[in-house]
Amino acid sequence: MNAPETTSPENVRRVACVGAGVIGGGWVAHFLARGYDVTAWDPAPDAERKLRRLVDAAWPALTSLGLAEGASADRLTVADTLEQAVADAEFVQESAPEKLGLKQDLLARLDAATPPGVVIASSTSGYPMTDMQTSAADPSRLVVGHPFNPPYLIPLVEVVGGEHTDAAAVAWAARFYEAAGKSVITMDNEVPGFIANRLQEALWREALHMVANGEATVRDIDLSITEGPGLRWAVMGPMLTFALAGGEGGMAHMLDHFGPSLKSPWTRLEAPELDKELYDAVVAGCDEAADGRSIADLVAERDRGVIDVLRATGRLDREKGSSR
Numbered sequence: 001m002n003a004p005e006t007t008s009p010e011n012v013r014r015v016a017c018v019g020a021g022v023i024g025g026g027w028v029a030h031f032l033a034r035g036y037d038v039t040a041w042d043p044a045p046d047a048e049r050k051l052r053r054l055v056d057a058a059w060p061a062l063t064s065l066g067l068a069e070g071a072s073a074d075r076l077t078v079a080d081t082l083e084q085a086v087a088d089a090e091f092v093q094e095s096a097p098e099k100l101g102l103k104q105d106l107l108a109r110l111d112a113a114t115p116p117g118v119v120i121a122s123s124t125s126g127y128p129m130t131d132m133q134t135s136a137a138d139p140s141r142l143v144v145g146h147p148f149n150p151p152y153l154i155p156l157v158e159v160v161g162g163e164h165t166d167a168a169a170v171a172w173a174a175r176f177y178e179a180a181g182k183s184v185i186t187m188d189n190e191v192p193g194f195i196a197n198r199l200q201e202a203l204w205r206e207a208l209h210m211v212a213n214g215e216a217t218v219r220d221i222d223l224s225i226t227e228g229p230g231l232r233w234a235v236m237g238p239m240l241t242f243a244l245a246g247g248e249g250g251m252a253h254m255l256d257h258f259g260p261s262l263k264s265p266w267t268r269l270e271a272p273e274l275d276k277e278l279y280d281a282v283v284a285g286c287d288e289a290a291d292g293r294s295i296a297d298l299v300a301e302r303d304r305g306v307i308d309v310l311r312a313t314g315r316l317d318r319e320k321g322s323s324r
């Protein structure tokens with residue numbers, strides 16, 4: 001970074017969130033619950049109303065998890081301009097739409113307006129930072145901090161820099177997210193699609209094939225995960241889960257036994273064409289699966305379920321030991 005960092009990651013008090021939709025709003029709720037002062041900016045005319053509604057909807061879940069000392073939704077300020085939002089920020093989280101040109105311009109604007117030495121993270125779900133940092137005067141402080149929806153409940157953040165990012169900025173961001181209660185995976189190189197999204201997209205691609213081919217309904221696909229592997233994945237990842245499939249022989253036996261099936265042609269399908277038929281089938285299938293529940297109902301149901309899983313697997317107890 002061009003200037004020495006002004007605040008250590010553990011001492012950050014003021015965070016700016018730029019872009020306040022599903023993810024930016026989720027970040028705002030998370031940082032507020034962790035006791036930060038948060039300034040948000042979003043150019044949409046009704047952004048403040050939507051943001052406060054999102055925070056209000058998340059607050060009961062966050063309260064049941066336990067708020068940091070002094071945490072309050074009143075510590076949110078919605079700024080009139082991007083420049084005002086970041087003027088005093090000690091960390092900036094960008095969560096604008098996933099459009100490369102927009103991210104390039106926005107990160108350059110943020111870099112110009114944010115105090116020197118302050119790390120700026122993008123929530124991008126797939127662009128490499130090398131491609132996004134092209135217009136910034138100081139690209140060295142720009143990192144990816146990829147969250148999972150909703151950022152106020154799902155702990156994981158994937159952190160990685162670009163070719164022009166200073167390694168110190170990546171390390172600073174990882175320490176900051178950890179101090180803010182997140183679980184961090186730091187990548188040394190720009191893995192295409194990061195780690196978790198590569199895995200999720202592989203599953204998603206196969207699910208779309210099955211809907212397109214009439215092999216499974218949207219409901220079958222969701223049930224196959226929630227009543228099947230998804231239950232195990234909340235406890236152990238796919239690697240250790242499959243090691244147990246090898247019995248006492250562990251992963252070695254699992255590979256000897258089932259390794260050859262990896263060569264089956266269906267295990268590496270190309271992405272299906274997202275034509276109107278498939279699009280309509282997936283949207284209609286989700287409406288049917290929602291069974292009259294609104295998006296707000298589903299968000300509340302998801303949040304309750306995630307909290308139950310975090311609690312049942314001891315993650316909340318572990319978190320109590322963290323600094324915030």
Ligand SMILES: NC(=O)C1=CN([C@@H]2O[C@H](COP(=O)(O)OP(=O)(O)OC[C@H]3O[C@@H](n4cnc5c(N)ncnc54)[C@H](O)[C@@H]3O)[C@@H](O)[C@H]2O)C=CC1
Nearest residue numbers: 019020021022023024044095096097098123124125147149
């Ligand atoms: N939706 C998801 O599940 C996840 C999304 N992400 C990433 O988070 C970012 C935001 O995605 P969502 O929140 O889903 O989108 P969204 O559409 O819900 O929100 C985007 C917000 O950005 C605002 N915006 C538009 N132009 C802007 C600009 N020039 N500067 C600042 N804000 C601007 C919009 O008014 C809107 O409120 C994307 O990079 C996406 O890839 C990451 C993880 C999960």
Ligand SMILES: C[N+](C)(C)CC(=O)CC(=O)[O-]
Nearest residue numbers: 124125147148149197200
């Ligand atoms: C759908 N998505 C690719 C934007 C999802 C993510 O990036 C992470 C998540 O929340 O699953």
